[in-house]
Each structure stands twice: as structure tokens, then as C-alpha cells.
Amino acid sequence: GIxxxxxxxxxILQEGANSTLRCNFSDSVNNLQWFHQNPWGQLxxxxxxxxxxxxxxxxxxxxxxTERYSxxxxxxSQTTDSGVYFCAxxxxxxxxxxxxxxxxxxxxxNP
Amino acid sequence: GAVVSQHxxxxxxxxxxxxxxxxxxxxxxxxTMFWYRQFPKQSLMxxxxxxxxxxxxYEQGVEKDKFLINHASLTLSTLTVTSAHPEDSSFYICxxxxxxxxxxxxxxxxxxxx
Numbered sequence: 001g002i003x004x005x006x007x008x009x010x011x012i013l014q015e016g017a018n019s020t021l022r023c024n025f026s027d028s029v030n031n032l033q034w035f036h037q038n039p040w041g042q043l044x045x046x047x048x049x050x051x052x053x054x055x056x057x058x059x060x061x062x063x064x065x066t067e068r069y070s071x072x073x074x075x076x077s078q079t080t081d082s083g084v085y086f087c088a089x090x091x092x093x094x095x096x097x098x099x100x101x102x103x104x105x106x107x108x109x110n111p
Numbered sequence: 112g113a114v115v116s117q118h119x120x121x122x123x124x125x126x127x128x129x130x131x132x133x134x135x136x137x138x139x140x141x142x143t144m145f146w147y148r149q150f151p152k153q154s155l156m157x158x159x160x161x162x163x164x165x166x167x168x169y170e171q172g173v174e175k176d177k178f179l180i181n182h183a184s185l186t187l188s189t190l191t192v193t194s195a196h197p198e199d200s201s202f203y204i205c206x207x208x209x210x211x212x213x214x215x216x217x218x219x220x221x222x223x224x225x
Contacts, residue, residue, distance in 0.1 A: 045213065103153075
């Protein structure tokens, strides 16, 4: 099956710093999503981005499908950004196809 | 955005009993829902794909007789953990494909088997 690798596995920042999280995948995909899992376990949808660039406030993401990677940028980080960030991809051709998750990046933002 | 709910949010049960977890899509219809399991400090592992009106598709290594899945309507899927044992203790999360191809996740259910 498809492999999804995320880096770095752990990241510690001071409040206000910027960061870049990376997601590499081993095959072409129809869907790529970034999630933030908060301390209570809820997965929050950040971006649905199979290709191109999107921005939402301090967060932005870029997926280069031809080179099989995606980047998540966090600017001016805040303590509330702490948590685990997951990249997940889908290969199937229908809306009911499964997502494969990476191992996640554990982000800690210190005040 | 699309909202998925789960109930209960946490449950404690005794070894040998069964526990049912509900997953609902609140503002959209979902012909397909997914059930994941997550152990502490690990990623999400897909257990099964739940299809409305048909049998679920289980991932390799997942016991279909232990984890019973029913998708009786376009807004409800249930996962029943039968004869639960302490090793079944985990965080169970469901998801559904919303309008378009984006998947939305429920808040999860923390199961502890004593």
C-alpha cells in the first residue's frame, strides 16, 4: 500500500516562531488532508489539498503532487497550536476511499 | 462545515461485556463511514469501512466477529466491541466523507476495559 512519511516527528518552538512540516507519499493520490489533533483527541480539518496552495490565517499548505510531497506552514506560532499534526492521503477514485495516515508531527509551542 | 458526532465520548466496561459506539453525520448523508483505532502516541489505524446497507469491509488483522459494524442509515454507523478485554482498551474514532471528497472525523470514544 501507499506509504506516508512525516517529518520532523517532534518539534519544539517558542511562541512567535515559524515552522514547516513535511509529508512525503509514495504514490499518486486523489486526496490529501492535513489535520490537527487537539489534546482531547479531536481531529480538526486544516486543509483538503490534493494539489496547489491554500492559506487559512496563520496556516498555509502546499502540495506538489508530481513530486509527491506536501508542506504545512505555521507562522507566528501560538501555544494553542500545540498538538499532533497528521497528513493523510487517499488513492482511490471514489469519495468512499480510505485515508492512510502518516505517523504525525508532535508540535510543542512554549510561551 | 460537516459535523460528525460520536457517543459515548468515554466508556468503562468490565472484561467480557460488549460496548456499542455510535457515529452520526449530523448535517450530511454519508454512504460510507470509517472506523479507526488509535493507541497512545501512535497514528490512526483504519479498522473497517462501513457501507450503508451492506456489510463492512475489515482491514487485515481486524476480527470481524469481535468488532461488529452496522451502517443502518445514511447518517448512523455503530461499532460494537463484543466480549471486550483489556487489550481492546483504546481510542476509537469514526469518520465520514462529506460533500466533496473531504473526510470529517468524530471526537472519538475512549474505551477502558477493566
